[in-house]
Amino acid sequence: MAEYRGCELPEGLYYDLDYIWIKPEAGGNYRIGIADPSQTMAAAAPLRRRASPRHAGMMLSVDNRWFVSVAMVYFIASGAWLAWHGALVTDDELRAVGVHLFTAGFVQSLIYGLGAHMLPRFTGNPIRMGTWPWIQFCAIHGGLVVFAAGIVLPDTRVAVTGGVLMWLSFLIYAWRVWPVLWRHATAPRAVSPAEFQ
Amino acid sequence: MHRRNKLFVTIGLVYGLLGGLLMLVRLVDPILLPGNLPRIHGHMMLLGFVLMTIYGVGLHVIPRFGGYPLRSERIAGVQFWLANAGLPLMIAGWITYADWLVAAGGALTLAAMALWGINMILTVKLKSPLDAK
Numbered sequence: 428m429a430e431y432r433g434c435e436l437p438e439g440l441y442y443d444l445d446y447i448w449i450k451p452e453a454g455g456n457y458r459i460g461i462a463d464p465s466q467t468m469a470a471a472a473p474l475r476r477r478a479s480p481r482h483a484g485m486m487l488s489v490d491n492r493w494f495v496s497v498a499m500v501y502f503i504a505s506g507a508w509l510a511w512h513g514a515l516v517t518d519d520e521l522r523a524v525g526v527h528l529f530t531a532g533f534v535q536s537l538i539y540g541l542g543a544h545m546l547p548r549f550t551g552n553p554i555r556m557g558t559w560p561w562i563q564f565c566a567i568h569g570g571l572v573v574f575a576a577g578i579v580l581p582d583t584r585v586a587v588t589g590g591v592l593m594w595l596s597f598l599i600y601a602w603r604v605w606p607v608l609w610r611h612a613t614a615p616r617a618v619s620p621a622e623f624q
Numbered sequence: 625m626h627r628r629n630k631l632f633v634t635i636g637l638v639y640g641l642l643g644g645l646l647m648l649v650r651l652v653d654p655i656l657l658p659g660n661l662p663r664i665h666g667h668m669m670l671l672g673f674v675l676m677t678i679y680g681v682g683l684h685v686i687p688r689f690g691g692y693p694l695r696s697e698r699i700a701g702v703q704f705w706l707a708n709a710g711l712p713l714m715i716a717g718w719i720t721y722a723d724w725l726v727a728a729g730g731a732l733t734l735a736a737m738a739l740w741g742i743n744m745i746l747t748v749k750l751k752s753p754l755d756a757k
Contacts, residue, residue: 526666534674542677546633549625549684587651594644601637608630 487544490560494540497568501532524575531571531593539563539600546607555603563603566596625684628704632680635708639672659719667718671711671733679707679740686744691753695746699739707736 429436441449450458487495505528509515515525547554570592577586647665649657687694694700713729716722 530669538674538677542633542681545681545685546625549681550630583651587648590644590648590651594641594648597640597644601641604637605634608625608634 487540488556488560490556490564491540491544493564494536494543494560497564498533498536498540501528501536501571505529505533520581521578523578527571527574531567535597536567539567539596542600542604546604550607552607552610554607559599559603563596563599566592566599570594570596628701629680629684632676632683632704632707636673636676636680639668639676639711643668643672659721664715664718667711667714671714675737676707679703682740682744687747690748692747692749695743699743703736703739703743706732706739710734710736 429438439450441451446462448460448462450460452458505515505525508525508528512519512521512525515529516522517525543554543560570589572589574586574589574593577583577589643665646657646661646668650661650665683694683700710729710732713732714726715729717725717727717729
């Protein structure tokens, strides 16, 4: 066996510099595997808890999936509004409902979901998680329903209540995103046991 | 992420907060604030929040997705100032009912949109860098 950096490498296996090996086999096939220490490390590595502020997988987190999915529901609903009223921006007293179905329900919710997903990956800074995205989610969508009800009834107090909820959702989003943009990316730190499952 | 792109996103957040607050105030007391508030609210949310966010995120990701560097950092810098001069002028025009201010701000906003679009077209290109090899 050859030895590299203290590791014994079987003859006939091609290693890359790290953990992958490739073994030529009959018929021009190649078997690909990972080294024993790597398998051991992978098996021993604890899973990162998704709620951890340091978690940064490539796929959307559950909260962002909800933002994007519900945005699509509002997208379809605003299309239905368009068909029903003949225009998204109408001249009647329900104008604000049609406009906000599209802008707040679809556009804003989509930006919430994609922004919270992409910006931490662009800057290397974690985003505030925990219950905050869910409060933000309930505020935007609950607020939009209440706001629309206030316009339809019409009842100014109900509309204002919905508007305040929608604005609070924006405030929470800004509060979550601000440190993502303006805190310097931190060096990897030791992760506390509480962040593991 | 480039500081300019982070500023775009941050300014978008500020416009979103202010635009929402403005309309809340109008809902509570329609005559408290002067100007064409629904129009200001709409443009603060669309040109302010949505478009500034698209500017910032787009300037960051489109060069990476396209495989080519941003065609012109200088154009992006000029576009940043045009966008952030245009919208406040338009808002000032709607508050004071001064059409010439709205027109001036609109011209700057249009210039920013055109510069961003051209910069993106020249950055993305129609041929992948993988095909060129």
